[in-house]
Amino acid sequence: MHRNGEPGEVMRLEEVERPVPGEGQVPLLVRAANINFPDALLCRGQYQVRPPLPFTPGVEICGETEDGRRVIATPALPHGGLAEYVVADAAALLPAPEALDDAEAAALHIGYQTGWFGLHRRARLQPGETLLVHAAAGGVGSAAVQLGKAAGATVIGVVGGPDKARVARELGCDLVIDRRADEIVGAVKEATGGRGADVVYDPVGGDAFAKSTKCVAFEGRIVVVGFASGAIPTAALNHALVKNYSIMGLHWGLYNTKDPAAVAGCHRELTALAARGAIKPLISERVPMKDAADAVQRVADGITTGRVVVLPEGDAR
Structure with a gap:
């Protein structure tokens, strides 16, 4: 994102340097990135957080740590989740439920x-x-x-x-x-x-x-x-x-800063519900990275059902 506007008009696919973790952060390989309505607001410059340009949208992923753990994370902006690699706060990582695949796990969090x-x-x-x-x-x-x-x-x-x-x-x-x-x-x-x-x-x-x-x-x-x-x-x-x-x-x-223990407790509840099949994110589409801009635009326009998840190119996970 080099300028704000409608996602379909201003998002473009580029090769950039991998983000470097700061203090308390870890690098993650993105296995799946879920699209949320806030991604559209980020593109438009209407979200409560306005990262400096240029930035990458994407607020929710299923990723993989360097030691091979599958996790759910909120990427640290301006390096959002619609990318191959992100960084995230180590303390906020949550284990991806075994009952869910990568796309479903990416859509479980927010x-x-x-x-x-x-x-x-x-x-x-x-x-x-x-x-x-x-x-x-x-x-x-x-x-x-x-x-x-x-x-x-x-x-x-x-x-x-x-x-x-x-x-x-x-x-x-x-x-x-x-x-x-x-x-x-x-x-x-x-x-x-x-x-x-x-x-x-x-x-x-x-x-x-x-x-x-x-x-x-x-x-x-x-x-x-x-x-x-x-x-x-x-x-x-x-x-x-x-x-x-x-x-x-x-x-x-706000719970992430005011009561992070409650977020972890909620994740345990959600993991248990997923394990017994009581909840399962509805994934309507799994799209490659090249189609991410169109996917964010359709979410912004309210014409999708369930969740649209972006996967790395050629990945069938």
Whole structure:
């Protein structure tokens, strides 16, 4: 990335020097790099972190240490994960679960950690409660669907279009609402006998948040995860007051600095869930490095399902 802009226009494949580890860092061979929506924001210069130009996007990988260990890592920017080699903080490396292949392991970290902290630490989701997940067929939403089912919740997924509705059903949603064809608020209330959703997981913002406030249950919890729609809503706090619901934010990255032990504990929980088959990242595409820019653009445009993972050229892992 030599300038900010749309990923498909400004990302280009180049040969550069391998990054040199700093104090407390280790070099890693990239086995698979998962694409996240923040990669698109990095390209546009709209992310909360703005690395100096030129930089390489890619915030989540499955990599290999020099002594052959397979690990999950967040590469240290400006040397992001859409590359053959990265450096990462040694203290933050996590063992890749044996139950997952490289692409699946690369997609386990940020989305599933965000889902676990959002649903369990923030919203305190309980067995038997109803969970409403927006963008349920996407990378972040699909993780929340699986985690919600693993927690014993009834899961309602909101998607856009019949193809994504099919994916959401395959993920295990008990009810799928197509926002393009169905009326979200009425469908949620009908499915819950008028009560509404106990927990709402919202990585979309905008109109999705507005509709969530109209179908959240008494003492329900709306977890704000992101704003993939591009619209940051303004909460009407008087409405939260009269309906007795909570609005809570979830910025998973803060746990890395505020409570790293909780991140490690969460990873142990996720590894156990993966081992028994309760969660498995939905990998919709595995693309070579030469197609990375197009892949990031499609994630930015919201037209992908599940996770798109970039693999080294010619690698079938």
